[in-house]
Every structure is written in structure tokens, then in C-alpha cells.
Amino acid sequence: MIKFxxxxxxIPKQMRPVYLVAAGQSDFKKFYPEKKTEExxxxxxxxxxxxxxxxxxxxxxxxxxxxxxxYGHFADHFGDQxxxxxxIHDRLGLDPMGNVGIKTGGATGGSTLWIASxxxxxxxxxxxxxxxxxxxDEVDTWTGNHYIATAADKDYETELGHIYTGYYALMAQRxxxxxxxxxxxFRRTMSKIAVKNRRHAYSNPFAxxxxxxxxxxxxxxxxxxxxxxxxDACLMSVGVSAVLVCSEEVAYKLSDKPMxxxxxAGSHTLRTADRRNMDIPLLPHEEADPExxxxxxxxxxxxxNERYPGFTGFLAARMAAYYAYNMCGIHDPCEDLxxxxxxxxxxxxxxxxxxxxxxxxYGRGPEYIESGDAYLTVPxxxxxxxxxxGKPGRLPSNLSGGLIGCMHAVxxxxxxxxxELFWQLQNxxxxxxxxxxxxxxxxxxxxxxxxxxxxxxxxxxxxISHAGVGSHVTCSILMRPDALPTK
Amino acid sequence: MAKHDYDFSNLNPTATVLRKLDPIVIEKPRxxxxxxxxxxxSPFFRxxxxxxLLATRCVNKKCKPAGKEGHVFLPPRVYxxxxxxxxxxxxxxxxxxxxxxxxxxxxxxxxxxxxxxxxPCELISVEIEGVSTIIxxxxxxxxxxxxxxxxxxxxxxxxxxTILDLAWVPRKA
Ligand SMILES: [Zn+2]
Numbered sequence: 001m002i003k004f005x006x007x008x009x010x011i012p013k014q015m016r017p018v019y020l021v022a023a024g025q026s027d028f029k030k031f032y033p034e035k036k037t038e039e040x041x042x043x044x045x046x047x048x049x050x051x052x053x054x055x056x057x058x059x060x061x062x063x064x065x066x067x068x069x070x071y072g073h074f075a076d077h078f079g080d081q082x083x084x085x086x087x088i089h090d091r092l093g094l095d096p097m098g099n100v101g102i103k104t105g106g107a108t109g110g111s112t113l114w115i116a117s118x119x120x121x122x123x124x125x126x127x128x129x130x131x132x133x134x135x136x137d138e139v140d141t142w143t144g145n146h147y148i149a150t151a152a153d154k155d156y157e158t159e160l161g162h163i164y165t166g167y168y169a170l171m172a173q174r175x176x177x178x179x180x181x182x183x184x185x186f187r188r189t190m191s192k193i194a195v196k197n198r199r200h201a202y203s204n205p206f207a208x209x210x211x212x213x214x215x216x217x218x219x220x221x222x223x224x225x226x227x228x229x230x231x232d233a234c235l236m237s238v239g240v241s242a243v244l245v246c247s248e249e250v251a252y253k254l255s256d257k258p259m260x261x262x263x264x265a266g267s268h269t270l271r272t273a274d275r276r277n278m279d280i281p282l283l284p285h286e287e288a289d290p291e292x293x294x295x296x297x298x299x300x301x302x303x304x305n306e307r308y309p310g311f312t313g314f315l316a317a318r319m320a321a322y323y324a325y326n327m328c329g330i331h332d333p334c335e336d337l338x339x340x341x342x343x344x345x346x347x348x349x350x351x352x353x354x355x356x357x358x359x360x361x362y363g364r365g366p367e368y369i370e371s372g373d374a375y376l377t378v379p380x381x382x383x384x385x386x387x388x389x390g391k392p393g394r395l396p397s398n399l400s401g402g403l404i405g406c407m408h409a410v411x412x413x414x415x416x417x418x419x420e421l422f423w424q425l426q427n428x429x430x431x432x433x434x435x436x437x438x439x440x441x442x443x444x445x446x447x448x449x450x451x452x453x454x455x456x457x458x459x460x461x462x463x464i465s466h467a468g469v470g471s472h473v474t475c476s477i478l479m480r481p482d483a484l485p486t487k
Numbered sequence: 488m489a490k491h492d493y494d495f496s497n498l499n500p501t502a503t504v505l506r507k508l509d510p511i512v513i514e515k516p517r518x519x520x521x522x523x524x525x526x527x528x529s530p531f532f533r534x535x536x537x538x539x540l541l542a543t544r545c546v547n548k549k550c551k552p553a554g555k556e557g558h559v560f561l562p563p564r565v566y567x568x569x570x571x572x573x574x575x576x577x578x579x580x581x582x583x584x585x586x587x588x589x590x591x592x593x594x595x596x597x598x599x600x601x602x603x604x605x606x607p608c609e610l611i612s613v614e615i616e617g618v619s620t621i622i623x624x625x626x627x628x629x630x631x632x633x634x635x636x637x638x639x640x641x642x643x644x645x646x647x648x649t650i651l652d653l654a655w656v657p658r659k660a
Contacts, residue, residue, distance in 0.1 A: 271562065
């Protein structure tokens with residue numbers, strides 16, 4: 001850890017613009033014995049190559065452009081395979097092009113995009129593949145929990161229960177008590193997030209779950225680690241996601257509708273123990289608002305005395321957002337963005353992230369849900385006031401279903417989020433989600449009451465990819481090239 | 488939760504077991520032992536077995552600490568994370584007895600494989616005056632609450648030589 005100097009807070013630069021031109025994924029399942037990971041990777045790549053209106057004559061012509069491949073795969077012990085990247089690269093027929101494996105826990109997908117985008121921005125490559133996957137079904141949940149817990153410090157943390165959820169829940173409990181006051185209203189907000197994300201997954205053929213749940217279902221589900229219940233937690237999944245990133249010249253050669261891509265990254269200590277009380281950078285709209293600055297001083301003062309964002313927020317997410325907003329000209333995320341895909345590993349960490357990325361000030365994350373902002377259409381099921389129900393929200397979140405409803409195939413997750421943003425910005429949500437053929441491809445039947453989740457005229461989207469208790473976080477922002485903010 | 492047709496109860500390390508024919512699914516047993524060192528952090532774990540809580544502190548006068556609560560590390564660090572100079576060991580047992588409090592807590596009801604702590608386990612993060620970090624540990628014999636004064640206890644009779652040799656109980660008045 002460091003005291004911030006000018007070098008630390010320097011705003012990242014792309015030496016030239018980076019574009020995203022195509023996206024593809026497999027479906028996501030808890031157990032997937034029907035297919036090897038290599039097969040799922042080829043299927044994701046085929047979707048990327050063949051279903052994104054690319055101006056090439058088939059897969060082989062597209063492959064002639066690919067110069068580098070970045071592969072995100074986190075847990076070698078889950079897959080029981082070192083250098084799985086080389087296996088996948090071969091199955092995709094991309095040898096002898098350079099490739100690299102990237103791993104940063106739950107943020108692996110985001111980090112993979114970070115590296116791929118920087119390969120383009122620097123001029124090293126004109127076209128790079130970013131693909132991520134995870135295979136978590138070779139062991140039972142009991143062993144799986146141990147494997148995940150080895151991503152904590154094995155000498156000082158893992159021995160304490162071999163359960164990562166517990167280490168997360170320490171932060172959740174602190175947030176719950178300090179800012180949530182342990183109140184039923186706060187508990188209800190958490191439940192609404194689980195309901196919202198599962199509801200979105202219901203209309204997503206790629207998603208692992210398709211059951212609609214209610215607030216009561218969430219609050220009656222078994223406690224995993226108080227205050228977190230079964231439905232508050234993300235899924236464990238098998239699956240693959242991929243995107244293609246390009247220079248401007250290649251982007252427009254391949255596509256009529258490429259999107260601009262910006263990716264940044266932050267970090268914080270692996271052990272929560274080491275989260276010392278330190279300053280955080282303010283986001284542009286916070287900097288400009290004396291009320292918020294005064295409020296933050298109060299949080300640090302004797303009245304609240306909170307070591308924010310040590311235990312109740314994720315400094316890594318704050319850093320990633322700070323870099324990203326300043327890099328691409330976002331002032332106020334709620335005003336300037338049209339949709340977000342957040343890393344809802346748990347409902348409560350989702351709320352904490354709202355604050356880190358400035359959707360609400362620290363300590364006031366629940367307002368993002370309760371204001372109706374987080375919805376495409378505020379539900380008319382009695383959980384919101386008559387005034388809000390049925391109205392469009394300002395900044396819908398996790399229309400994919402997120403990690404709670406769609407998937408958490410670790411290395412794929414951060415890329416899945418960006419696939420969804422990309423199709424939304426291209427106005428192609430319907431093609432990938434609301435066609436019978438897409439559901440049948442995955443052995444499913446399209447629900448009769450599928451909800452149209454296309455955000456009208458979506459111009460800018462953001463995705464947060466997040467590891468562990470916040471050791472690595474990336475922020476990806478995708479924009480329509482005709483809708484870059486004027487700084 | 489999705490139903491599946493796997494049964495993971497057979498952990499015989501030598502057997503090759505066919506689980507399914509279409510597609511072919513087999514068992515691949517694993518039972519490795521890792522030989523692991525605590526290296527320069529060994530005094531901390533030795534200290535626990537002797538009833539001592541040892542931390543490290545940066546003594547570099549030129550060091551600019553990143554945190555606001557001083558410069559004492561627990562878990563210990565061989566090198567200061569700010570200036571990367573070697574730290575020195577200090578005994579914080581008494582300080583912990585007098586000032587330790589629960590910063591946050593959680594009950595672990597469903598542990599992962601290889602767990603050795605008695606379940607349910609009360610997981611806690613411990614703040615100690617003058618220590619800049621908040622070590623994770625376990626509470627025994629009480630329901631934890633944020634702010635609860637606690638004191639350390641040590642497994643000196645049958646040490647495990649792991650972090651489990653340290654636990655906490657409510658502080659006696
Ligand atoms: Zn130092």
C-alpha cells in the first residue's frame with residue numbers, strides 16, 4: 001500500500017482508440033458433463049464470428065485478422081489442468097499467434113479485457129481476442145468451497161473455516177450494522193436485488209437459472225453466513241465468454257457498428273485484515289459537490305468513525321472507477337450511463353459497489369435500488385410505491401441476471417457482462433435473447449412471458465469485474481462512438 | 488438447485504471409477520500433501536504456541552505510513568509494506584488483553600472441505616489499539632457483537648502450528 005503521489009493518480013491514456021466489434025458465449029450451467037471446456041470455447045467463438053454481422057466471409061477470414069489472444073481462466077485446481085490456455089488456443093486454431101493466460105480471481109474476465117484493450121491501445125496488435133472460462137463442476141460443492149477459500153491467505157485466513165463466503169460476510173456484517181443499522185428495510189433492499197437479477201435471468205437464454213423468486217423466498221432461504229442467505233449469493237458455473245477488440249481501422253473493416261472500449265483496474269489487499277484507514281480519490285461529481293465532501297468528512301469523524309472504505313467498501317472498485325470516469329469523460333455515472341453490469345457476488349457487495357462507483361455516496365447505496373433507478377421498469381408488484389411502479393428507471397443494472405441469476409464462471413464473468421453491454425448498445429438484445437432458436441440451441445423453451453430487456457437507445461454501459469473481497473477490480477466502459485461525452 | 492447425477496462420496500485414492508457412459512465421466516482422485524513453510528513469519532506461529540501474540544513494526548524513521556493508525560502489523564510482515572525495510576518483532580499480547588475489540592463478525596455454519604474449526608465458528612475481525620491492521624480470528628464462548636471487548640487465548644497444550652492456535656474470549660472485567 002502507498003500514499004498517493006501524482007504518479008499513482010495519473011489518468012490512464014489510450015495511445016489510440018480501442019473498439020469492440022463482436023461478442024459470443026456458451027450457455028452457463030452448474031454441471032456441464034455433456035461438453036468439454038474446449039468445445040464450449042469453440043461454440044462461443046463461433047457465435048462471435050458468425051452472429052455479429054461481421055463483414056467477413058466466414059470464420060477463416062476472420063481468423064486472418066487475429067494477432068493476439070488473451071485468455072482469462074482463474075482456478076487451475078478446479079479445472080485440474082495447467083496451461084489450459086494452450087489447449088483452447090489450439091482448439092480455436094489460432095496457433096502460432098501469441099497468447100497469454102490472465103488470472104485475477106473473480107476479476108479475471110475484466111483483467112483479460114484490460115490486457116487485450118491495452119494491446120490495441122498501445123499499437124502492439126490491431127485485433128485481439130479476449131476469452132474467459134471456468135470449469136467448476138469437477139468437484140462437489142464442499143471441495144469447491146475449499147478451493148475458492150484457497151484464494152484467501154492460506155496461513156492467516158483459509159484455516160478459519162475454509163469458506164470464502166465467511167470472509168466476505170465479515171465486511172457485509174460491518175456494512176449491515178454501520179450503514180444498514182441491521183434493519184428489516186435494509187434486508188428488504190438486499191432481497192429486491194436478488195429478485196431483480198433472477199427476474200432478468202428468466203429472460204436470458206444463456207442464464208443458469210430461470211426460476212422467478214419473491215422477496216419472501218429470499219428471506220426464507222437458508223442462512224449461508226449472516227446476513228447473507230442462499231439467494232443473496234452468486235452461482236457457481238461452467239461456461240465461456242469472448243469478445244474481439246480492434247483498432248479503429250480494423251474495427252470498421254469488420255463491422256458497421258463497433259463500440260468504443262475503455263478498461264481500467266484497481267486493487268486492494270488480499271486480506272481484509274490489512275485494509276488500513278487511508279484516503280480515497282473522489283469521483284468527478286463528488287469532487288464538484290461540497291455537500292458530499294462534507295458528508296465524507298463526517299464519516300471519518302468521531303460521529304460515525306468508519307474506516308471507509310476499508311471494511312464497508314471496495315477501494316479497488318473506487319480506484320478503477322476513478323481512472324475510468326476521468327479517462328473517458330464520465331462526470332456523473334447515473335446521468336451519463338444508460339446501463340450497468342455489476343459484480344453481484346452477494347446482494348450486499350452489490351450495494352457496496354454502488355457507492356464505490358459513485359451511483360450513490362458511501363453509506364447510501366440502498367437508495368439506488370429504492371429510488372427505482374436500478375430498474376429498466378420499476379416493478380409493479382407492491383414492492384415500490386404507486387408513484388414509482390411501472391416507471392422507467394434511470395440506470396438499469398444487471399439485465400443479464402448478473403452473477404446471482406445468470407452465472408459466475410469466474411474467468412468468463414467479466415467478459416459476459418461486456419458481451420451483454422455490447423449487444424445492448426448494438427440494439428441486438430432481442431436477437432441474442434428473445435428468439436426461440438436461441439433457447440432451443442441450449443435445450444430450453446423460450447418462456448411465453450419473456451420480458452423485453454432492450455434498453456431503448458442505449459449509448460453507454462459500464463461493467464465492474466471484481467475479485468475476492470476486493471483484491472482486484474476492473475471497470476470497463478463501452479460507448480457508441482457517436483456518443484462520447486464531451487469533457 | 489440443479490439436480491445432478493454425481494456422487495462424490497468415494498474418495499479412495501487408487502480406484503478408477505466410471506460414473507457415466509454417455510458422455511463418459513470418470514473419477515480422478517487426488518490426495519496430495521504439501522510441505523509448506525512459514526519462513527520469516529515463523530516467530531508469529533511459534534509465539535502462539537507459547538501464549539504470545541507477536542506483531543511486527545516498521546522502525547524506519549524515513550517511512551511514510553499509508554494508514555492512519557500507526558505502523559504495527561498483525562498479521563506480521565517481514566518487510567514493511569510501505570518502505571520495504573525489514574520490520575522488528577514486538578509482543579502485543581498485553582496490549583491485546585487491554586484494548587482488543589471486535590470490529591466485525593460472522594457465524595460460519597457451513598465450512599468448506601478440510602475445515603478443522605468447530606462449527607458453528609464465530610469468525611471475527613479484531614481491532615487493537617496502536618495496531619494498524621485488523622486480524623481475522625475466532626471467538627469462543629460468547630455471541631460476538633461489534634465493539635465487544637475481548638482478549639486472546641492460545642492453544643499451548645496441543646498446538647496445531649496454524650492460525651487456529653489463536654482464539655479470543657470476552658474480556659474479563
Ligand atoms: Zn516502513
